[in-house]
Amino acid sequence: MRKVPAREDEHIADSIDADKRAGALDRRTFLASAGKASLALGAATGLLGAGARPAAAKTATTMGFDHPYNFVTYVSDIQRWGTVYANAHGLKALYTSDNGKLDAQIANLETWIAQGVPAICCFPIEPTAIERVAAKARAKGIVWVSYAAHIKNQDSSVVFGNTESGRLLATAAADFINKVHGGKAEIIRLTLPDGGELGRERDKAVDATLAELAPGVKVVASQKSIDAGSGLQITTSVLAAHPNVKAVVAINDDGALGAYRAFLDRGHAANDPEIFIGGQDGARQALELIKQGTMYRASSALAVRDLAAAVVQHPIDVANGGSKEDAKVPVRLLTHDDTALLDEYIAQLSPDK
Numbered sequence: 001m002r003k004v005p006a007r008e009d010e011h012i013a014d015s016i017d018a019d020k021r022a023g024a025l026d027r028r029t030f031l032a033s034a035g036k037a038s039l040a041l042g043a044a045t046g047l048l049g050a051g052a053r054p055a056a057a058k059t060a061t062t063m064g065f066d067h068p069y070n071f072v073t074y075v076s077d078i079q080r081w082g083t084v085y086a087n088a089h090g091l092k093a094l095y096t097s098d099n100g101k102l103d104a105q106i107a108n109l110e111t112w113i114a115q116g117v118p119a120i121c122c123f124p125i126e127p128t129a130i131e132r133v134a135a136k137a138r139a140k141g142i143v144w145v146s147y148a149a150h151i152k153n154q155d156s157s158v159v160f161g162n163t164e165s166g167r168l169l170a171t172a173a174a175d176f177i178n179k180v181h182g183g184k185a186e187i188i189r190l191t192l193p194d195g196g197e198l199g200r201e202r203d204k205a206v207d208a209t210l211a212e213l214a215p216g217v218k219v220v221a222s223q224k225s226i227d228a229g230s231g232l233q234i235t236t237s238v239l240a241a242h243p244n245v246k247a248v249v250a251i252n253d254d255g256a257l258g259a260y261r262a263f264l265d266r267g268h269a270a271n272d273p274e275i276f277i278g279g280q281d282g283a284r285q286a287l288e289l290i291k292q293g294t295m296y297r298a299s300s301a302l303a304v305r306d307l308a309a310a311v312v313q314h315p316i317d318v319a320n321g322g323s324k325e326d327a328k329v330p331v332r333l334l335t336h337d338d339t340a341l342l343d344e345y346i347a348q349l350s351p352d353k
Contacts, residue, residue, distance in 0.1 A: 068105045
């Protein structure tokens with residue numbers, strides 16, 4: 001599996017200018033899973049795995065990225081950086097607006113298939129239904145790359161360690177509960193609404209890690225939430241019935257940010273030393289709260305610029321005869337102690353509206 005290393009040395013300017021960033025994007029470096037072969041995300045060579053043959057002269061230059069939760073800010077940032085990357089490399093990236101609806105996702109994918117878009121990267125909202133769409137696409141010679149998942153009818157995937165992401169966050173939560181609450185605490189779990197590999201693997205890792213490292217934890221509520229509105233509503237309701245909840249461990253940062261708001265509304269100080277709130281992905285507001293030393297304490301984060309580059313380049317490389325080995329973008333737990341990395345990751349994300 002190809003691995004895209006987290007960048008720890010390159011400083012990123014606060015403003016986003018595609019022309020100025022084109023050179024920086026050309027320096028994007030990928031490592032083979034063994035860590036011995038370097039991979040350049042350049043317009044001429046593309047993404048090459050260790051031992052993979054170079055792709056022939058490019059024929060496909062257009063790809064489509066379909067993420068059903070386009071209303072999540074982090075997804076918007078993937079799309080924004082994907083466009084910056086595509087423009088810098090003479091490529092074209094297309095996007096959908098599924099608004100979390102399976103029928104809309106299928107309709108948008110069917111449109112791309114009819115148009116003959118040569119490569120598609122898709123996060124399947126419901127894998128069984130999307131299998132049929134993917135099979136139709138591949139029958140027409142369209143390359144199908146799954147995002148954060150694997151399905152039967154695919155050519156490859158762009159992945160980012162779902163299990164590791166859940167394990168890292170749950171370990172941070174368990175360490176906090178063991179240190180501050182003697183290993184016993186009531187907690188809330190916020191999970192992914194529509195199953196799929198990403199949700200299953202993250203949630204399974206969270207549950208298994210908490211059971212191993214903090215067996216005294218009691219989950220008083222486990223409900224589905226990936227946006228701040230539902231996270232606020234759910235947490236507000238649970239806190240009314242369980243006012244002694246000490247932690248929220250969420251499938252993503254957007255839902256966890258709603259939980260953070262619920263604790264504030266209930267009268268908790270922003271830096272309440274008894275509360276742990278954590279999410280996954282690395283949303284801007286979450287990272288800013290972590291940096292400030294609030295009760296929002298951790299995020300299993302992805303460098304969105306690296307992820308966007310992989311989302312755009314990998315499907316095009318596969319369409320042009322490149323390696324079908326999965327492209328893996330690493331996840332990293334960010335806490336208050338990670339000042340430099342927090343600044344770097346924050347600089348890549350859209351300002352809060």
